[in-house]
Structure formats: C-alpha cells, structure tokens
C-alpha cells in the first residue's frame with residue numbers, strides 16, 4: 001500500500017517538476033523577446049503569461065465566438081501588424097501575424113514549414129493517417145501534383161452543370177421551407193450540399209447526402225466531433241473515455257467504406273480504355289490512373305494496390321471531405337447573410353443575374369444554360385465581389401505553422417520577429433480587418449473588388465488571403481468559387497431570407513450571424529444560421 005502511495009507521490013512530484021520547468025522556459029523565452037523590444041501586450045505575468053489580456057479581449061464577445069475576434073482587437077494596439085502572445089500552458093507562445101507583409105514573407109517558406117505537432121496529431125486522427133494537410137514537403141508535393149489537374153479551371157468548368165444539379169436539390173429544400181413558412185437552420189442544409197459537391201469531385205460519383213445520410217459523410221462528421229486539439233480547451237472531448245474508441249471505430253468505417261470504393265474504382269480504371277486516361281478526372285480515378293501508369297512504366301503489373309498507397313489515398317480522400325465542406329457551407333451562409341442585410345447589393349446582384357441568365361429564374365432554365373455555356377459564370381463581377389467581400393469579413397479558417405530557429409519574419413516597419421519555439425498564426429480576420437490596408441475595414445463594401453488600381457479602395461497585394469497564397473494554398477478555391485456563384489445565381493432571385501436570431505442574441509461587426517469557433521475545424525455560423533425563407537416578392 002505504502003509503495004503505491006510513494007509511486008503516486010513520485011508521479012505527482014515529477015509532473016509538478018515538469019510543469020515548473022516548462023513554465024519557466026516559456027516565460028523566459030517571452031521575457032527575452034520583450035527585452036529585445038519586440039511587440040507584445042503589456043504587463044506580461046510570470047504566472048499567467050498573457051492569458052488575462054487575451055481573456056479581456058475576448059470577454060466582450062459571446063462565449064462561443066471565434067477567438068479570431070479577440071485577436072483582431074488586440075492587433076489594433078500593434079499597428080505594424082505583428083506581436084507575441086504567451087498562452088502557455090494552452091500552447092507554446094504564439095507569434096500573431098495581422099499584416100500581409102509578414103504573411104507574404106512566411107508564404108515563401110510555406111512548402112517546407114509544418115503545422116505544429118498538436119495540430120497535425122488531431123488532423124491525422126481525423127483523416128485516418130497523414131494527408132496533404134500534414135505531410136512533409138516531399139510527400140505533399142507528389143500528392144499535390146497528382147491532384148492538381150482535377151482542380152484545373154477547364155475541368156471544373158466542365159463540372160459546373162453537375163455542381164448546378166446538386167444546388168438544384170438545395171433549392172428544392174428551400175422551396176419546401178418557403179411553403180411551410182417555418183424557420184429553418186440553413187447551415188446544416190448548406191453543409192449537406194457542399195458534402196455532395198466535394199464528394200462528387202473526390203470520388204467521381206453522386207454522394208446523395210442531401211437525400212439521405214451518406215456513410216462516408218456521416219463518418220467524417222462523427223470523427224470531426226470526436227477530435228480535440230487541446231485537453232485544456234476542450235476537456236470534455238479530450239478526456240472523454242469514449243473518444244479513443246470512437247476514433248478507432250470511425251477509422252475502421254473509413255477503411256471499409258472508402259476502401260470498398262477504391263477497390264471498385266481500381267478494377268474499373270484498370271480495365272478502362274487508354275483514351276480515357278488523358279482527361280482530367282475526379283480525384284480518386286485520377287490517383288488510381290497515375291498509380292497504374294507508373295506501375296506499368298516500371299514494368300510491373302498493377303493487379304493489387306500497394307497497402308501504403310491505398311492508406312494514403314484514403315487519408316487524402318478524407319482531407320478533401322474535411323477541408324471542402326464546412327468552409328464552403330459557412331461561406332454560403334455568410335454570403336446570404338451579407339445580401340439579406342444589404343438590399344442595395346441584393347438588387348445589384350439580382351440585376352446582374354437577370355442580365356447574364358435572362359429573366360427566367362427557374363432552376364431548370366439556369367441548369368440548361370449552365371449545361372450549354374458554363375463560361376457564363378465568369379461574367380458575374382458583382383456576384384464575385386460579394387463573395388470576396390464576404391470572405392474578407394468572415395474567413396472560416398486561418399493558417400498555423402511551427403516556427404524554426406532559422407526563420408524570422410518582418411513586421412511593417414521591417415523589424416524582425418524570431419519564430420523559434422513558437423507557433424506562427426496568420427489570423428485572417430486580423431489581416432482582413434487591418435485598417436492600414438483596408439479603408440473602413442468593418443464595413444461590407446463589395447465595390448472594393450471593382451475598384452481600379454490607384455483607387456483608395458483597391459486592395460493591397462496579399463491583404464486578402466481566405467484561401468492563403470503560395471504553393472500550399474487552398475487547392476479547392478476555384479471549386480469553392482464556382483459553387484458559391486451557382487448557389488447565389490440559383491437562390492437570390494427566387495427567395496428572400498430573413499435572419500431569425502433571438503432579440504437578445506449578441507452582435508459582432510453589426511450582425512448576429514457571426515462566426516462561432518467552438519465546433520468543427522474552422523469557424524461556423526453561430527446557431528447554425530437560423531432563417532425564415534420565403535418566395536421573393
């Protein structure tokens with residue numbers, strides 16, 4: 001008995017010792033930077049680091065609001081756009097980027113820079129293994145090259161009618177809601193749509209999640225609920241004894257469901273005529289064709305898939321589902337929010353749709369035009385301006401990288417900030433609302449995107465980065481823009497949307513539909529975006 005007590009005491013003592021050593025190490029690292037005159041919030045405390053300052057910045061917002069809002073406010077005190085915050089024990093200290101100067105400099109190192117281990121770990125759990133999001137540069141490069149053709153503008157333009165067909169199912173759901181006149185949550189509907197679109201481009205076959213639960217999509221959603229990026233921030237998920245079992249179980253489901261599709265597709269692709277192979281394809285057949293042709297060119301007969309290749313393919317199929325659905329459904333909701341709040345912009349968007357697609361607003365008419373001439377989607381400058389301005393104000397995700405001893409980044413004055421031992425966090429909301437770069441940053445002004453170079457509204461280079469820049473940017477951005485344009489073209493003239501938040505729901509940037517940061521991998525619309533849909537008058 002006594003020996004158990006001694007062991008427990010020894011365990012507690014070593015945990016305490018480790019805690020104190022780490023506390024000292026992190027606090028001293030910050031003190032050194034402070035002595036070097038580098039920017040950070042005042043009154044750094046040895047006990048609390050900057051947690052009190054962060055807490056105070058976030059306190060003015062509703063409890064579930066994305067932390068990007070508090071960081072954006074803190075950034076106002078650092079006009080040169082960079083500062084450190086000490087958040088230990090939640091994380092190693094953070095170097096916050098709120099300026100395009102440093103974000104552009106960072107992007108040059110981006111292919112080699114990894115995400116921090118405590119971000120990569122949960123992402124790997126989510127994707128049942130290492131995916132493009134977490135792979136080191138050499139592996140990432142091979143997969144990215146393999147998938148790039150499936151995101152070419154030419155291929156995606158050909159795919160626009162298929163995307164439009166998925167959007168028409170979404171419109172049918174809205175019609176049913178408008179007939180009932182009841183309030184609905186729009187985000188779950190938009191999320192099912194975006195899952196179907198990304199499922200189609202990934203697997204090359206209909207997903208049907210808008211009609212009934214697709215097992216792959218349901219597993220992605222479940223696994224996203226059962227990952228945790230920090231035991232301190234999300235203790236209930238992190239320490240829940242059910243979590244390891246759910247992660248393991250979902251992993252098995254992924255291997256079964258996606259494995260079966262891969263095996264079926266592999267058999268088809270192996271036997272398909274070679275003329276088929278030159279065209280851009282959905283991601284899965286494209287990857288399988290490349291595998292088969294490289295095996296053949298090495299004189300091998302590709303009868304079976306190498307288990308390692310198959311496992312990486314499964315993880316990459318999952319990462320497309322993860323990265324491509326919530327980001328896009330959030331943006332659909334936020335675009336609808338932007339237009340519901342701005343009647344002037346709504347009428348300009350409607351007039352543009354009338355001019356490009358004619359006065360017939362029916363889904364069947366728009367579908368037939370998109371089938372015959374998908375390039376018309378390139379003639380919607382005002383709609384695109386609305387989408388870009390919405391993404392500026394409501395960026396669903398940011399970029400995070402692990403700093404290295406040889407990397408220092410410049411702020412707007414040219415002062416260099418070391419990154420060793422830090423996480424580098426490019427906070428898109430802070431860059432996008434930085435008043436040095438954006439006149440009236442908190443206002444929704446789509447005209448910024450139509451302004452000529454030299455005009456005060458003309459956006460500065462690198463100051464808009466919802467999809468990030470550089471070689472490790474968002475591979476799916478062209479698809480997201482096509483999808484968003486189609487949603488707006490097919491809904492804005494047929495429906496009116498009225499926000500259905502409660503009187504006492506809090507506001508951020510003048511709207512109750514702000515981004516919440518407590519679920520999923522990025523920001524999602526607060527309360528799943530409740531609206532009343534009616535037929536447009």
Ligand code: HEM
Pocket residue numbers: 132133144198201319320323324325327328331395396397398399400465466467468471472473474475476477479480
């Ligand atoms: C509005 C919608 C979207 C936004 C705002 C968005 C944003 C981003 C951002 C900021 C990154 C870079 C993350 C980082 O560097 O840490 C990224 C990467 C990525 N996105 Fe998107 N995304 C969107 C839609 C999509 C779609 C539709 C797909 C898939 C079809 C997709 C697939 C990916 C993938 C696979 C990566 C990792 C790329 C790589 O590491 O090479 N995204 N996205």
